[in-house]
Amino acid sequence: MLLIEMFVFIGTIAFAISGSLLAIQKRLDIFGVILLGLTTALAGGVIRDLMIGNIPPTNLAEPQYFLVSLLASLATILFYERIEKVTYSISLFDAIGLGVFTAVGANAALSFEFSQPFLIIAMGLVTGIGGGVLRDVFVQEIPQVFRKEVYGLASIAGSAALILSDDFVTPILSLYICLTVTFTIRMLALKWKW
Amino acid sequence: MLLIEMFVFIGTIAFAISGSLLAIQKRLDIFGVILLGLTTALAGGVIRDLMIGNIPPTNLAEPQYFLVSLLASLATILFYERIEKVTYSISLFDAIGLGVFTAVGANAALSFEFSQPFLIIAMGLVTGIGGGVLRDVFVQEIPQVFRKEVYGLASIAGSAALILSDDFVTPILSLYICLTVTFTIRMLALKWKW
């Protein structure tokens, strides 16, 4: 339980940074930078919670995820000038968030006793891409998941790995496997411009 | 029951084709084309299910709608070059989807025992236009329903016909009436450029 929560924090921080970096690039003001960070970090989980019936959504009911996102956005604003390759950094943090949130989302479906493989993959995908889709829509970009072949596919492969490994290893280990598969595929795609 | 499901498949296929065609026109890559087809086909039903409390949404809980959308998108990619009038085809398949999903959505509200006419019309409209609105937003277009006078109106007229006929004919027949009214009005509007 504790480990899953630590995962969620890592994904939250990564997505908040990716949203804030994009907002800075788009020249939004400070509140806009923070809000786009928050949206990217929290929206995927909120949408998934609506879909599995976890009401009110954890990300809105408990302030710690908001606070962590807020700190990550503020840190991004402070250290922005030191980050040289902004576009690459957005993709890197986005890949971490995608991996973590796919794992957390697929796991949330399982823990709500939804065991159909398709629903688990769908919940991993929605949680993994939801925040990024809203982030891109709000600053007038076609969402990344529609422009990059190996983005949604990475999430789908990760959730498939989680489902396949779930019978053989502990839940935490299959979370790790899902995260690693998703993140690795996404990073390879970035490196080789798939 | 069986007939309604057949309807849903027809609407799903039509919307998946309209989304995939638009994605090809916008030069998205293959995964983007498939995902925009899936979004157009599945999102209206998901949004409606969230609103009437059908959790988890049928389109995510059961894989058949996803599979049908996937096949429709793949077929669209394969036969794309044979389709001469792409813009017209998008509108045609969109009109089929609008008619079918309005009927299915209004009927879903009824079968959840929401009998207020306004809610029935709203659920028909949300189901009918939801997928198309997201489709257009994701590729940076103002959603069609905001640009065409006789688009939302066609859905509203169809649901009104369903409500009025519901007391006199069988549920399946009033579904047909709703679908026919919506589709016919939309096609007349296309033909005469209302």
Next chain:
Amino acid sequence: MLLIEMFVFIGTIAFAISGSLLAIQKRLDIFGVILLGLTTALAGGVIRDLMIGNIPPTNLAEPQYFLVSLLASLATILFYERIEKVTYSISLFDAIGLGVFTAVGANAALSFEFSQPFLIIAMGLVTGIGGGVLRDVFVQEIPQVFRKEVYGLASIAGSAALILSDDFVTPILSLYICLTVTFTIRMLALKWKW
């Protein structure tokens, strides 16, 4: 109870006008103008109801909010030419809607016995900005809340005032306080171009 409903009507009218004015400015046709007014007026409440589990959402289950929005949109179309400063008017009516819906949204969270301050503020914010965010996304603008520093902040300050005053005054009075704080801060920001 009666007073809260009157509030909701005022906010609904204000947001419907702001949406319709923007749609006219963007040269949408009549149905588009009405639908953007409806979306702006009803969407914030619908999203909040999904998040607190009020199913089906009040704005869709009961026709009076729809009817009021419709009338406000029609009136906007009729009297549009008399409104000289359209851009300012959009902001003015938007500020009224923001104030009212923040108050109503925060109050709805309280009346569903969600007493965590963070969730109350989040529900005030979602209800207050939800309709305007969709309005802007649908006509291809970066949502105002991301572009104006003192927009979301006004809503947050208002909900904070509601929480702080809730122990000392009647619920209706703390609604008034929330509305006044949000609206005043937003108007000062407009006046002094914060």
